[in-house]
Amino acid sequence: MVSLLFFFNIEQLARLGGAFNILIFILLNMAVIILRKRTLPGYEPTFRDPFYPFTQIFGVVGSILLLPLLGGLPLLFTVLMIFAGAGWYMYYGKDKAMPAYNLFDLLENNVERVSVEPVSVGRVLVPVSNPGHERDLLKLADFLGSEIICLHIIEVPRQTTLMVVQEAYHEKQIEMDCRFQEDFEQYPAKFGNKREFIIAFDHKISNSIIEQAEIEHADIIIMGWHESKRFKYSLGDVTNDVLLSSKSQIALLKGHLPDSLKKILVAYNGKQNSVHGLYLAKKLAANTGASIRIISIISPDEDPDKKAIITEELDGLVKKITSIPVSFKLLERYSIEDAILEVSNGYDLTIIGDSSERFKISLLGTLSQRIARHSRKPVMIVKKSKPISKESLNYLLKKSGRKIYARIRKEKDPD
Template structure:
């Protein structure tokens, strides 16, 4: 297999990074930003350079860990998964396309200083020519790029040095008149000036000593370019009359004419045209590779990754990118182009910072030679400031960023999700963190004592079903020498008064108490029997449980028809209003030794469900099977993490455990006697979809466990469990 020679040293890395930045950021944007922030545009450039540092550090780290990967989209897709990878890919594609359009729309006015030609047609013609060049496969050579960088730096250096003596301090009066909002808005606008700082990551595989040269190259070029931008903009503001440059299409040429004469103007024009055409060509070249890369990862149609046999280029991807570029040039004003380019770049840089956290916290192999200092605070700073800048950039930028996010999410669910089953390391990192927290909660729950359990008999049961409910309660309280309170609740019509004659025990009541006394001896627990008559059973159950201070209510619950689900069932009401945990039993009875299964609804096992299943299995001397839904579309990493989670859970339990998969259609690996499953408080979702597992019936008792809301995870945590598990 052929390998790339690592022959790019630090000077080459600096040249690549500086060359990718200097262009529209200095030849076009100062005039647009000056209209927003006035002289404080100088501070806006410095602040933008500072706010790029977190993304520069993050991408330096990822480039040294994955020098062969290349590309912002790849890092985010691998770190955050296909959903955010889709958003990042589309966002970066649009950002680079907008940057290419900005370079052409902003570069042509410099050319028109020498030739009297219409702006838009010339920009469209140049764009068409560059698209054609990319289609037939011609590329910039390294020497040409270095030459362009040298010419630009020479011209800009001459401009700055030659113009500095002409700076007038009066031009800086009212430096902060635009206020903080104006400075932040201008900072957001010029942010795209630094977009190329991380371009060197795309050639990381060719960099010698990447652990040293990549971060030094990226951070060194960022520092150099920031100082250069600030110096040139400071001179540009200082040598021109207040307001004369603001809004100009050729701000550097205007300033050069004021200090260096016609020869200086020609030199600046030559440098600007070279830089901007180079930037536009690089924009087309790099942006067209994003649909190409996304197509290879199955996030976009396969036609976008087809390479022309004749030209050796991805023709469809380049054509699509070129069409988008032409539309931007033809119909989007230059200020909006600049804002959208910056907005998308801010969005992508924010995702880069999150991706580093994902790689660090995830389980994937990740060994960077360079690690970002101040982790994770520097990444959080980059994420927060990126969001702050977006809010200050106006409606166009916010709508553009929102459109990319919404469009990316829609495309993911419409096209990507049916075709891609991999996930990012961030999802796995969150899943592992949630699993660890849940295991800690489960361990703590095992130490909780149950002093008293209420068995609520709300209808007439035969002796076997009655015994099953009391046996379950006995298994829960026995380890703590607790008590089982078995109460028969009788409901009388509202029009019937509650008189003393209703409290007289019937032969049935006395027989019930005799059976409970017999069960107390048989099960070796304290069983107390009682009877309660009321007008409303559900309120009576809840009131008794609260007044008595029981820890758990156990009641029988048969499967309900849709009408009962919609209109409500008394026991469902008890679940929502009880002051303690509730176990609802689909009671078909079981014999000992019982086969016990703990089922998952697709999420992790709640601590209370684990506790109940273990107590029953331990009391009956049974093995416990951990059921988990089988899903052939899940990634191998997902399956490994679930296996590890189940192994760690098994180690906490005091009974023999084995893991078994069950199918969503109800197929089970074995037929248990008792299944313990978590209940859901998402009532409407259960009513309409009821997508929980289908259990074997008849022949299986099912215990649905409802934790009291005080011990239930918060909504955010439940959402995390649902998404990651």
């Protein structure tokens, strides 16, 4: 420390130290605001600021205004410290941090472990575009929800206004392909669920799916595909756009469901999407009489104590599910993908939760993509975006863009 005085300007060192202290002061004030606004187990402060949050806001704003006055070098040092800390956490401390939640979880007030009984699935939205897959999606919706909303979207050219097409449709001046509605009305719902068929018009199909999911308060969107190149993503693909921007829970079904489900496999890792996947498996099993097999994969080099903890957790999980036959298996493999594919060959349906990362580059996690590509049996991928995530950000941006576009069109065509 003393050697720095001989090689660097003392005033600049003092400014750097001041910038570091101001950064800590900003973070401390932000932490007080976040902790006071959220429910954190064990957080019981002995003193509460009577002027909260004005004291903290003044401290944060004043400190931010003070940083540029220290000069360019201290400001650069502060920015580098932020990026260095974030990088250290992402590449080293993320999997070792205690407690297991992070700042985003705290902001969402979601620091407790995800329950195996999440918010129930009631309203199910099923967008249809492939007659060969419609019955599989409706069957899945019938098993999972209490209200089925079948959505058929007509894509309208950009140069044609939606109002003109809607008026022409209601006046029966245009012919419609009624196959989807006829199949939907003839489909034998087994559980007497409420059903509704909606025809929508939009310039972009994915926008309509996302909007209708919000309008109808859908708890889950069920989509599917059959094409072998479906996972080779291309811009403009409907499934891609919905995955990228939807806030609703999504279930992607690959393959055809068998006439009867007898055995369901659930790949479980304790994270949010796999927990929702297990919940959906329970609903499927309850309505079909199927049995559930839960598998969790760990490395053979894993610490024995951790193996014991995971085994105990799975055992407790199975004991809580009493109404349907459930069993578990802890597999020791170096390749998670190979382990799931190997076991899935003996089951009618494999359910896997997508990656729970908030800002991943790909639309689906690498593991879920590979399982869906190579599995010989039907696979259902469960994906639920978090309030602070890439999907939520895209949703807000697209919603704002649609409002601006609608306002511009209205100004251009006042009549």
